[in-house]
Amino acid sequence: MADCWNTDTGEAVYRSRDAVKNLKIKVRIERVTSTAALSQHLQQEVLSQQDRGAIELETLTSQGQTGDNEEELVVGWQEKLFSQYEMELFQNESACQTPLDRQYHTEVKALNRAKGRRNHRIFTYTDHDRYTNCLPFHQLQHSTDLLTTTKSSPTFLAERMASVRHRRQDRRTMDCSIPKSRIINWEPTEEFVKNSHVVNNAMQTMHIMGDLGPSGRLGQKENESLLVTIKTDGTGTVIVKPDFNKGKEPYRIVTEGEKREVWRLTVENISTTMKPEEKDREQNMYKDLYVRHKDYLSSLVGQDFEMPPVGILRYLMNGEIVSAKGFEYDNLYIHFFMELPNNWSSLPFQSLSGVTQTCRTKTLGKENVAFFSYPFSFEAFYMSEKESEESIPQWPVLYFKVLSLDSWQCYRTEGYGYLLFPAMPGKHTITCHTWRPLQTGTVSALRRFFIGGSPELEDHSYVRIPGTFKGERLSRFGFCTETTGSVTFNLHCIQQAKSFVDAAMMKKRRQKVFDHLGGFSQQGAICTILEAFQRARRKMQEARESLPRDLVTTTSQLQIESSA
Amino acid sequence: MAELHIIGQIVGASGFPENSLFCKWGVHTGGAWRLLSGLKEGQTQVDLPQIGDMAYWSHPIDLHYATKGLQGWPKLHLQVWHQDSFGRCQLYGYGYCHVPSSPGHHRISCVTWRPLGSWQEQLAQIFVGGGPQLRSPDLIYSGADRYRLHTEAMGTVELELGIIMRHFDKYGVDS
Numbered sequence: 151m152a153d154c155w156n157t158d159t160g161e162a163v164y165r166s167r168d169a170v171k172n173l174k175i176k177v178r179i180e181r182v183t184s185t186a187a188l189s190q191h192l193q194q195e196v197l198s199q200q201d202r203g204a205i206e207l208e209t210l211t212s213q214g215q216t217g218d219n220e221e222e223l224v225v226g227w228q229e230k231l232f233s234q235y236e237m238e239l240f241q242n243e244s245a246c247q248t249p250l251d252r253q254y255h256t257e258v259k260a261l262n263r264a265k266g267r268r269n270h271r272i273f274t275y276t277d278h279d280r281y282t283n284c285l286p287f288h289q290l291q292h293s294t295d296l297l298t299t300t301k302s303s304p305t306f307l308a309e310r311m312a313s314v315r316h317r318r319q320d321r322r323t324m325d326c327s328i329p330k331s332r333i334i335n336w337e338p339t340e341e342f343v344k345n346s347h348v349v350n351n352a353m354q355t356m357h358i359m360g361d362l363g364p365s366g367r368l369g370q371k372e373n374e375s376l377l378v379t380i381k382t383d384g385t386g387t388v389i390v391k392p393d394f395n396k397g398k399e400p401y402r403i404v405t406e407g408e409k410r411e412v413w414r415l416t417v418e419n420i421s422t423t424m425k426p427e428e429k430d431r432e433q434n435m436y437k438d439l440y441v442r443h444k445d446y447l448s449s450l451v452g453q454d455f456e457m458p459p460v461g462i463l464r465y466l467m468n469g470e471i472v473s474a475k476g477f478e479y480d481n482l483y484i485h486f487f488m489e490l491p492n493n494w495s496s497l498p499f500q501s502l503s504g505v506t507q508t509c510r511t512k513t514l515g516k517e518n519v520a521f522f523s524y525p526f527s528f529e530a531f532y533m534s535e536k537e538s539e540e541s542i543p544q545w546p547v548l549y550f551k552v553l554s555l556d557s558w559q560c561y562r563t564e565g566y567g568y569l570l571f572p573a574m575p576g577k578h579t580i581t582c583h584t585w586r587p588l589q590t591g592t593v594s595a596l597r598r599f600f601i602g603g604s605p606e607l608e609d610h611s612y613v614r615i616p617g618t619f620k621g622e623r624l625s626r627f628g629f630c631t632e633t634t635g636s637v638t639f640n641l642h643c644i645q646q647a648k649s650f651v652d653a654a655m656m657k658k659r660r661q662k663v664f665d666h667l668g669g670f671s672q673q674g675a676i677c678t679i680l681e682a683f684q685r686a687r688r689k690m691q692e693a694r695e696s697l698p699r700d701l702v703t704t705t706s707q708l709q710i711e712s713s714a
Numbered sequence: 715m716a717e718l719h720i721i722g723q724i725v726g727a728s729g730f731p732e733n734s735l736f737c738k739w740g741v742h743t744g745g746a747w748r749l750l751s752g753l754k755e756g757q758t759q760v761d762l763p764q765i766g767d768m769a770y771w772s773h774p775i776d777l778h779y780a781t782k783g784l785q786g787w788p789k790l791h792l793q794v795w796h797q798d799s800f801g802r803c804q805l806y807g808y809g810y811c812h813v814p815s816s817p818g819h820h821r822i823s824c825v826t827w828r829p830l831g832s833w834q835e836q837l838a839q840i841f842v843g844g845g846p847q848l849r850s851p852d853l854i855y856s857g858a859d860r861y862r863l864h865t866e867a868m869g870t871v872e873l874e875l876g877i878i879m880r881h882f883d884k885y886g887v888d889s
Contacts, residue, residue, distance in 0.1 A: 450748065450780060454782055455715050455716055455781075455782055455783065455881075456746070456783035456784070457886060466784050466787075468787045468812040469812065470811055473867075483861065504860075506860060506861070507861060507862075507863035507864070507865050509865045509866065510864070510866035510867065512867045512868075514729070521827045521867035523809050523810050523826060523827060525789055525812055527785075527787070527812075529785070575815075575816065575888050575889045576889060577820065640812075642787075642812055642814055642815040642889075643889070644784060644815050645888045646784060646885070646888065647886050647888075649886070650883070650887070
């Protein structure tokens, strides 16, 4: 009868978090001979007849044959099993060159003194053996099953692909550690160049081989054939070629030589699985570990956060004065201060003014630009009082003045400008243009050029709205100015208020522009909260009165806690 | 109890007189801030661009802060240095900027300046290099003494920072 072979001999990739030393594989090879086929056929017939009659059968299994025509072996990871050839080779001390050879020599001697090796035909090459590197290449030479015509040398691509998988240079990429010294390899060998062009993990390899020579003539190097290759990298990927049979048909191996014999190969994974209790225990341990890590992190962070009192908006501005450009003279510096309107306050140690360094400009494009990169931080508090809803809140203003200082120590006013604090929190990049007061006539221009005096503003708030202004129309008629350059600021604004928390909790984010402009439409939210609180308190008082006397004392305790 | 993640890179620098540049950077915070993980200072490699003006570092910044208050928001300070072909290093600029306080992706250009000495020192600087440096870069943060410095404008450092804020809205912070 025609046997069905499994022709799917590609590699299979498995991933497991378990240690690879728990891997155990059972390999079984058996030779397909005519008598074996016959006995198998007979066995099958008998088995199908067994339910009909009580024919007890000792099938024609000749003991002498099975010893040599089949073998079943359990192999662990990197377990070194010697072939007949290796046993003979490592028996004499003179053949040993490397320490590995000497170690094999001692092992072989121990095996000979003991019962002998437990394997017969099946043996292994572990990662340390020198054959592991060049095996697939040899297999390439004998890849006659691809083509009918015998082509002796593999193609260029096949050659390259064969050696791509095996990297023996750096075996320590188990955890992708990069050496701290000698990062650059100044003289790479050609193989290093070839292998480094492919992103590849170093694999530990193990080959399970079979000595498929005719019985009685084991130990010939030519009869060795590769049965199974197992590769793993340090991170839990296991590649098995060919894949486990899993109950399907066995694989077929055809030997070379004059007698082309057919062998059947079955590969099975018999690693012990974890017991369910152990699995549960492991999962619980992981869960525990993660919970503890989370607790540890949150304990590092802490629970408290500084918050402003109720009804107060804290406005925090981190910013920097970035640059100034387009001014007439060189060596610029900026003198700035903040002004807080009504209802705004700041902490006593908060500095409300500052002076930058003097910076010599450089030419960027068509303009001369000075870089200040001056960070400042500003914090202010807004007290929300009971006021009419129509009044638009006033935000603080930053007034600045650009001056230049020349080598004769003369100061000149270069420009005045102002910056209104943004109402919306977030990042703002603002460029403010400046002007300077001008006196008509040549005298002032000459004075400014030679000795550096120029008209200055007495009240800086004149730049925007003078502080002394009361009325409806601001008139600057008759005031002469000249446009000068511009100053760029980078501002990061943060607003914080308790009522923002309540709004978030009540999920009432009203998106009206006016609300955001005010930032304290939350004031309305505060009112509703207060009203709700008052209502709840009234209800509780009524309920308290209707309760009998002896319960009143306990509820009064509770009430004190809830109103705190 | 609020946490801040700063994940980004120092992309590179441009606009400096010479091109073989490296950058020393650091993040400075107030007392209420605590670094949970990440390196808060470092030094990039030296980059010499063959084409173009910009030296690219692509140096990663990955910080995780926990904070109890809004004061002392993290500030980034940078020092750009130049290494010439003889291996000598000279300062090319100091730059300071705040870490953004709104969540999202930000592209930041931090400008730099370099202290200037007297005209003799400037003349020597043209030929030999070197130049005055700040005794301690931290005195910049006090702010009060900056007016005494005489500086000149140098180039710009580009940064890309992604900001992730956690639990800030639970404490009523709107940014």
